[in-house]
Amino acid sequence: MNIAVVVRQVPDLIEPLEIAPCGTAIDLDAASFILNESDDHALEQALLLKEAGGGTVTVVALDSGDVDNTLYTAAAKGADALIKISQQDHAPRSPRTAAARYAEAVKPLGADLVLVGVQAHDELDGALPPFLAAAMGLPYVGVIRGVRAATETGAVIVCKEFPGAVMAQVRVKLPAILGILGADQPPRYVPVSRIRAAMKSAQLSECEAAAPQREPLVSVVRLVPPAPAARAEMLSGSEAEVAARIADILSAKGLVK
Amino acid sequence: MSAQDVLVLAEIRGETLDAVTLELLAAARGLVSATGGNVGVIVLGRDGAGHASSMGAADRIIVFDDPQLSTYAPETYVAALGELLAAERPRALLIGATSIGWDVAPLVAARLDAPLVIGCIRIMDGEGDLRVTASFYGGKMLAECRVTGAPAILMVQPGSFRPASEPGKAEIEIRTLAAPLQPGAIAFEQWILPQAGDVDITQHDVLVAIGRGIQQKDNVELAESLAQALGGAVCASRPVVDQGWLPATRQVGKSGMTVKPKLYFALGISGAPEHQEGMKGADLVIAVNTDPKAPIFDVAHYGAELDILDLLPALTEAIEAKRG
Ligand SMILES: Cc1cc2nc3c(=O)[nH]c(=O)nc-3n(C[C@H](O)[C@H](O)[C@H](O)COP(=O)(O)OP(=O)(O)OC[C@H]3O[C@@H](n4cnc5c(N)ncnc54)[C@H](O)[C@@H]3O)c2cc1C
């Protein structure tokens, strides 16, 4: 099975988010970027499928953030080919633009299966995987945890998550795009030495996006940090002091028996 | 039918109407109360009669009782919704941010080239435009948006609106699709239920929930000790389950369990909306996180800005001392 994996960079939420002077976007210069978590699971799922049944894994990324490192890390984990989509203009403002640009690079691969993380926390007016499916004219299903090849060729069996740890088993005829939430196994770890080696040996091909910037259909008037209706009463002090306060609170409520 | 009408997609799993449907109805009612127009709720793949009385906040129940829709598949749902929206031209279609919503809302928006907002928590009329507030960046930022085109596809965060519960007598309209549905590439096969035998966290009064802040598998023991001292159970956010450190039956949130314990410790959990969905109903929430801006503190009663790896042993000791 030949698999394309689409990955994107997102601001790391470990760092505080700053609102840009325009007031309608995050200050991306102040953010540090990481691989979107569910995309990491999409990559892992692709590598697991390849290990189980052969084929190739091609990883495709728009040029933004620290994308080279992400791509070489994917190669170190076992990806066969890397494609970086460069963009003349700024990073796309709309996931529709991003989807059109990814589609240009992914379509010629003729992949049997395209895997993308189901969600990225910076998407507001769109979700890349179903938009990509629409741009490529392929069927889509998302919120997937786990993919395996079906006994017949040209199909996969996936688990779609529902509330209460219930899953729906779903059969998907290929080619198709899947929105991955979790892989069958946690994403593998690669040591930095292997990533460095991949930087020397792996081929990174570049292509240029042609799709024009689409005007967003939704305009952000302003960004605000959430103003909670009620915020927690903060307990301060050392670990021992806070522990004692919590024990008192629980004891007063009859929760320590 | 008017350009102010608002449609809502109902979700019925098995025999149960998903609570989010009533929340969507409340959001839709709020919007049409300002502008006029009807609220219609769309039921796919069944006759809807069994739930008609609970969906009384709607003016109309639009039913597509097509056998092709009796099990969920994105292609048939999107085809049915696409045809309905083209005929009705409503102002907005409200869909819950559920497993089905995450497929269908963007696919419908892409098909119609319609505006889409995900993570909606407030929806208002603003001089003819829709004013929508949506949560993103894991609940750490809100965007106030203006949406002009119609129909606006709004994916609503569960738990954001008080469910509409007025009893009513919405008219059921049975519709058939002009274009017969074709089975697509995606076919439901069967439900896989969680394996029985593990702890049922929905039955516990005290839950010690751990998130990515627990850092490694060996540290889960620290939470087990606290749970033991309190006679409770350990549960977790998604990343802990993804790592295989706890079974899926211990996950709290959108795709995990919904819990309502007397006490919920949220330890090293940021409080993303998908996690909050499962634990908002707890009587008492105590959150501990090294990040004072973590959204979990917005739903907690008490909080502490501490390292859980330091606090956990101290807390277990303090509880044990109280028990004597
Ligand atoms: C369709 C869908 C369904 C989902 N379903 C669920 C679900 O059912 N349940 C769920 O939980 N999530 C679910 N998610 C994922 C959700 O969006 C979040 O990614 C997840 O809840 C984050 O888990 P976390 O808080 O443990 O991790 P993070 O967001 O990474 O937060 C870790 C927190 O720990 C803090 N921390 C780190 N080290 C320490 C320390 N030593 N001491 C104290 N604090 C520390 C950090 O400050 C941070 O706030 C779902 C997502 C999607 C898209």
Ligand SMILES: Nc1ncnc2c1ncn2[C@@H]1O[C@H](COP(=O)(O)O)[C@@H](O)[C@H]1O
């Ligand atoms: N999300 C779900 N979780 C658990 N059980 C379900 C779910 N959806 C459907 N079921 C059950 O699966 C069976 C078939 O459901 P359906 O095909 O939706 O009518 C019924 O017994 C339902 O109760």
